[in-house]
Amino acid sequence: MRLIGPDGATTAVFDPEDATLAIERAGTTLVTPSELAVEKLSRQLHGVDWTDADVSVGDAAEIEETYEMPKGKARERSHRAVERTITYDHPDAMGVVEVALRVAAEGVAVRYRVTGEAMQRHTGDETTFSLPRDAVSWLIPFDEAHEASARQQPIVETAGEYCPPGLFRVDDQWLLLAEAGADGDYAASRLVAGESEMTFGVPETQMNAHFPLETPWRVAVVGDLTTVVESTLVTDLVGAAEIDDDWVEPGRVAWSWWSESSSPDDFDRQREYVDYAADRGWEYVLVDAGWPRRRDEVPDLIDYANERGVDIVLWSHWTDLNTETKREERLSAWADWGAAGIKVDFMDHDDQGRMQFYDQLAEDAAEYELLVNFHGSVVPTGLQRRYPHVMTYEGVMGAEYYKWSTVTPEHNCTLPFTRNVVGPMDYTPVTFSAEAAQTTPGHELALSVVFESPLQHFADSIDEYGARPEAEGFLEAVPAAWDETRFVGGHPGVEATVARRDGDEWFLGSITAGPQRIVTVDCSFLGSGDAAASDEWSAHVVRDETGGVLESEEWTVTGQEALDIVVPENGGFAARFTR
Numbered sequence: 001m002r003l004i005g006p007d008g009a010t011t012a013v014f015d016p017e018d019a020t021l022a023i024e025r026a027g028t029t030l031v032t033p034s035e036l037a038v039e040k041l042s043r044q045l046h047g048v049d050w051t052d053a054d055v056s057v058g059d060a061a062e063i064e065e066t067y068e069m070p071k072g073k074a075r076e077r078s079h080r081a082v083e084r085t086i087t088y089d090h091p092d093a094m095g096v097v098e099v100a101l102r103v104a105a106e107g108v109a110v111r112y113r114v115t116g117e118a119m120q121r122h123t124g125d126e127t128t129f130s131l132p133r134d135a136v137s138w139l140i141p142f143d144e145a146h147e148a149s150a151r152q153q154p155i156v157e158t159a160g161e162y163c164p165p166g167l168f169r170v171d172d173q174w175l176l177l178a179e180a181g182a183d184g185d186y187a188a189s190r191l192v193a194g195e196s197e198m199t200f201g202v203p204e205t206q207m208n209a210h211f212p213l214e215t216p217w218r219v220a221v222v223g224d225l226t227t228v229v230e231s232t233l234v235t236d237l238v239g240a241a242e243i244d245d246d247w248v249e250p251g252r253v254a255w256s257w258w259s260e261s262s263s264p265d266d267f268d269r270q271r272e273y274v275d276y277a278a279d280r281g282w283e284y285v286l287v288d289a290g291w292p293r294r295r296d297e298v299p300d301l302i303d304y305a306n307e308r309g310v311d312i313v314l315w316s317h318w319t320d321l322n323t324e325t326k327r328e329e330r331l332s333a334w335a336d337w338g339a340a341g342i343k344v345d346f347m348d349h350d351d352q353g354r355m356q357f358y359d360q361l362a363e364d365a366a367e368y369e370l371l372v373n374f375h376g377s378v379v380p381t382g383l384q385r386r387y388p389h390v391m392t393y394e395g396v397m398g399a400e401y402y403k404w405s406t407v408t409p410e411h412n413c414t415l416p417f418t419r420n421v422v423g424p425m426d427y428t429p430v431t432f433s434a435e436a437a438q439t440t441p442g443h444e445l446a447l448s449v450v451f452e453s454p455l456q457h458f459a460d461s462i463d464e465y466g467a468r469p470e471a472e473g474f475l476e477a478v479p480a481a482w483d484e485t486r487f488v489g490g491h492p493g494v495e496a497t498v499a500r501r502d503g504d505e506w507f508l509g510s511i512t513a514g515p516q517r518i519v520t521v522d523c524s525f526l527g528s529g530d531a532a533a534s535d536e537w538s539a540h541v542v543r544d545e546t547g548g549v550l551e552s553e554e555w556t557v558t559g560q561e562a563l564d565i566v567v568p569e570n571g572g573f574a575a576r577f578t579r
Helices: 040-048 225-230 267-280 291-307 324-337 354-369 401-402 409-417 441-450 462-466 469-475 524-528
Strands: 002-004 012-016 019-023 029-033 052-058 061-068 076-088 096-104 107-114 119-122 128-130 136-141 151-154 160-172 173-180 192-194 198-200 209-210 217-223 249-255 284-287 310-319 341-345 369-373 390-393 455-457 484-490 495-502 505-512 519-520 536-546 548-559 562-567 572-578
Touching: 002 076, 012 107, 019 107, 029 160, 029 217, 040 096, 040 107, 040 119, 052 369, 052 524, 096 225, 107 505, 136 469, 160 341, 173 225, 209 401, 217 225, 217 249, 225 484, 249 267, 267 284, 267 291, 267 462, 284 536, 291 310, 291 324, 291 441, 310 455, 310 469, 324 469, 354 390, 409 441, 409 484, 409 495, 441 495, 441 536, 441 548, 441 572, 462 484, 462 572, 469 536, 469 572, 484 505, 484 519, 484 548, 505 519, 505 562, 519 524, 562 572
Parallel strands: 249 284, 249 455, 284 310, 310 341, 341 369, 369 390
Antiparallel strands: 002 012, 012 019, 019 029, 029 128, 052 076, 061 076, 076 096, 096 107, 107 217, 119 209, 128 198, 136 151, 136 160, 160 173, 160 192, 173 217, 192 198, 484 495, 495 505, 505 572, 519 562, 536 548, 536 572
């Protein structure tokens, strides 16, 4: 059975009798025939041999939907796909196993639905995708905080466990393996590498299967690097929000902990951050770990901020919110004080129990109209569509690592092709004062565009930003949510140039790793929407100058032109385009 996507280039080849799946794109086989988890789920949950099951293949159903998000890489999104359901029905089983196979223009997704009676325990589906042995991988070694750097290596040398998503090059095509919709009904996955295959493994604990059980989607984004970077497939696969999101506001966040770790309980200093945010038009200030020592003064701080048009986000350890009683007591109090949201930290686990905590907190926070930043977290799997007030996740080695080690330029130049594809990323960018940094100020400033997070925490001190007027002016203008995202150029670990549109303005960030070079920016993205390719735009570019300082330049460009910009070693630049 061949299921061809809407663009005609992506094909899923499924053998119902053997329950194997292969994936092809533009004549290249990216996933060779791989046995799906029908047998394992049948044995675990029904205790039967799936080979004796009756197999039926449903008709192909066309899926076409549009939806809106208050945040992310695009506010208006569309999803077109073709889906078929294959049902395995055994006469001795108390239910059936269904395989939902969906093919979109940008990739293929598969998940299982198992019906039954009572509650059963199981250890996951362990869906495995086999890749050609000459594939090259970019994989992040697994740890429960999901805070490591990707390694580029041949797939045949990748034995071990890795954080999703995983990126692979097969000939001239690219494949990103991820999951969508992992919630408290399941556990979050890690990629377990074999000889040349990747298995969606789960923690070594049993899960409770409440029937009907629907597993997370196992997702393969396929195409060129533009397809990968711009993909919203992971979010597309998750159901629509069930809560009102009119109160959800993305924004930039002033944050003192990175540069002044003892400052969260210094409310005079926090007021200075509030004043700075108000002057810059930034929407939020995060008061991080330490504030509970001055709990009684928090309402006054929030009032001070609100009077100046700034909202406050409060930090919390997850164990302060891990029961219904704790959540009701604390969330209601913080909402009464006027807090806009919470940063919840140190979950650092992927099992079903911890995933249930994510769901419970998201649902309870919505009742009090509190935004949520999950820090010390799993990698997102699209649930920000179901819970639009869940603004961002960490699940990344971010700028906080400068406090005890370093973050390499190669790491930064890989994230737009891997971790940031599948969801928002609380990297906390733009750290000019990091002593261990290998990057230039232009590189750091560009991260405000290259990295997407609807709560964009700018990590350095307000004094460091104030000392760099070129950067300060750019950060005053750059938004934290986007109408459109375009991949302009680059390669994992080498360069990432990304353009994002907000209303009638475009912002662009470009970062590099390695020697000085000329980055050529194809400006054709300026000819999208209601703009003609020949329209003139003013390009305000902030880039590195000799001596580690930033300089600003203005050019007039059209969508028919390209900009050539000299970038120093491990450098970058940021640009704003206006008409």
